[in-house]
Amino acid sequence: MEGSLCKLCAGLDIYGAVEHLASQEDTQTSSSFHIESPWHSTLADVDASSPSCALCAIVMKGWQASRELVVEQAMRDAMFDPEDPPPSLHDPVDRIPAYRNAVGITLEVVRRARTVDDGRRNKSSLFLQVECGPAYRASFDVLDPVVAELRITREEQGPIAADTGDVEPAKIGLHTDILVHADPLSRQSLDVARLWLETCVNSHGPDCSPPGAWIPTRLLEIVPGSGKIQLRDSKAHELAGDARYVALSHCWGQGGTPFTTTHPTLPLRMDGIEISDLPQTFQDAVTLTKSLGLRYLWIDSLCIIQDDAEDWAREAAQMANVYRNAHLVLNAANSDADSTGFLFPRDTANTVRLPPAPPERHQLCLQLLPAEGRRWPDPAGLDTLLGEPISARAWCLQERSLPVRALQYGSHQAFWECERMRASEDGDAVAQDGGGHLQRLCKTADVANSVFARGQERNPGEELEQGFSWVDWYRMVENYTARSITKHTDRLPALSGLAQTVARETGGEYLAGLWKSGLLEGLVWCKVRSSQTLDPTPEYVAPSWSWASVVGPVQFPAYTWYTQRARWKARMADSEPLAEYLSHSTVEKDLDPYGRLERGCLTLKAPLLPVLSIRPRPSQAPTLHSLFGQAPSRSEVADIVVQIKTSTGSIWMEGGFDNRDAAPDAAKLSVVLLARLPHVLEEGFIEHRFGLILEQMEDSRQYRRIGFIDGVILKKSVLDVVRGRGMFSVVGYPRPFEEDDMYGATRDNDLASDPLVLGKMEVMIC
Known part of the structure; x- marks a missing residue:
């Protein structure tokens, strides 16, 4: 959480704008509210205030990211001759006079109705948009307005007393997202994970159902009433109760002796493993599996005999079945080694807390979002796990593409992916209109529109x-x-x-x-x-x-x-x-x-x-x-x-x-x-x-x-x-x-x- 605010930022009537939008009866459409509170007149003023004001600082970050997107779009649209680019094209936004001295910064609170039900109560999400740009520009100038957008969130708190005003606090809560909790094992965070899973299982139908009742050769059973897990041979032992299993996707890590099953350790794994003896990533996977009401877990390093080439080859060939038939895949995306775990505290980067809330109101915060077009909900937006350690490992790519449903833990929040929906812990939820990763791969498999087919009608x-x-x-x-x-x-x-x-x-x-x-397409690599x-x-x-x-x-x-x-x-x-x-x-x-x-x-x-x-x-x-x-x-x-x-x-x-x-x-x-x-x-x-x-x-x-x-x-x-x-x-x-x-x-x-x-x-x- 960032530090103090300047006088003008502290005086912004964000609470009033939120209450105004929450009071509107029509919650199914997007709407906006212009903030009239006095604020900085130019980008130069915001820049001067940014060293001592947390909100001004993150607005400047947002404008810079937005400017980079403006330049990228202009280059894609061939808006200028690359051999003779406009002056100051790649300068920081605070050094470009057309932005720095432009008068007329606008601040609006925007409400966007939620179109996807991910199990949470929110009817919409609220954002603060801060726009800056020159009043006049030529049609081919690369000087489009820059926009910093911040999500308006509320901090979780206990029950709120009845309100004496016109807008009930509970109603405001239906239109704002909850700030991501620092602890991924908090009640708030676990409730979100359970809601995602329950919504998918109960509402998404056959699209999100594992294809069959296939069971891996071996599974780890979380023994009820004990601090142990046991390796079970699913063919030799009848699995107790609900045989649905969770599969773990993780980075083993470099160096040291990994915690694995080998022929010498196989009897020990079958007798039982103290959960406290497991690497932290495995302990975290056991904790989450239990929290979600499931009993069986599949971890490659424990369920495949690592010093048996024949067993490894046979089980490796079953990876598609393991991850495709799992009830849920846990993705330890933020962990670079089994020893570190993945349920460690998260920070809320680029987030500021607004002045104390009025009596009996939710405490609100503002969190800077990536520039529009670089967000994961956008059709061509960034991968949610881009930059996470797991995205650097080759083995983990198919573990990302195969699951019917997956719960992913990133450095700052958790994400959900299934065949029908993607969601983030901070509040976004979007429909998977084209299906999941596997469906997208299959969609362009052997289609008629080949890059090496002459004479096609192309638009x-x-x-x-x-x-x-x-x-x-x-x-x-x-x-x-x-x-x-x-x-x-x-x-x-x-x-x-x-x-x-x-x-x-x-x-x-x-x-x-x-x-x-697609042979010719595939041969042309370099x-x-x-x-x-x-x-x-x-x-x-x-x-x-x-x-x-x-x-x-x-x-x-x-x-x-x-x-x-x-x-x-x-x-x-x-x-x-x-x-x-x-x-x-x-x-x-x-x-x-x-x-x-x-x-x-x-x-x-x-x-x-x-x-x-x-x-x-x-x-x-x-x-x-x-x-x-x-x-x-x-x-x-x-x-x-x-x-x-x-x-x-x-x-x-x-x-x-x-x-x-x-x-x-x-x-x-x-x-x-x-x-x-x-x-x-x-x-x-x-x-x-x-x-x-x-x-x-x-x-x-x-x-x-x-x-x-x-x-x-x-x-x-x-x-x-x-x-x-x-x-x-x-x-x-x-x-x-x-x-x-x-x-x-x-x-x-x-x-x-x-x-x-x-x-x-x-x-x-x-």
């Missing part, structure tokens, strides 16, 4: 929606590969449960982290930073064409090309696949078909062209002077230019090696082209291509991937060098025409045919 306004085939799976892989994992051989097993479930739900065929019906090196895994994990074969984060630029590099050019740059799938083979290392591999090969029919030479990519962009129009932006991670032999000569294309320190022999290299994007300009078109750089293996019939191709067709231009334009220029092609009407008139053919007319051959990549 430019919908390009940002990313409704392309398998886009959500590959975006998830981008998240997954950026996480840490102790054993590289677990890269496929740690995603096995999720892959298994997606395959069962969609009928898709899985290929070592990729999907057959590093995420130009300085990055993607080293092969020390042990064999996957064939070279799979992202699982390298260590480090990857991205899939075929999707990014539309949304970041040419999103307004829909249907002017339709893709066309150049490669065809012929066959593949994989040999599993374990019983799990979605887990570890011994080997794998993929055979394509595609253009395969020998590499003649390789040069570092010039920093200066290639010129476009033979055609009118604007070329799409370059790949941000390509760092070489590859000369490729064709039947009529040679072409150059930009790309990069996965291992940037590698120096392969160009004579052993070839490029396989996967897709083309004819980018139509005013007088013609240019060719953008995606492909892979391959190295021939000892068996001359086989290749391994060592890099990627991502760029337009280029030519080396001596004339451009003389004119100071750079070493390369973009190759332009004339626009083809076709007959259009009975009079023989012609029109442009936007779907330009392939100017290279390359032959295809079988290519085996291993």
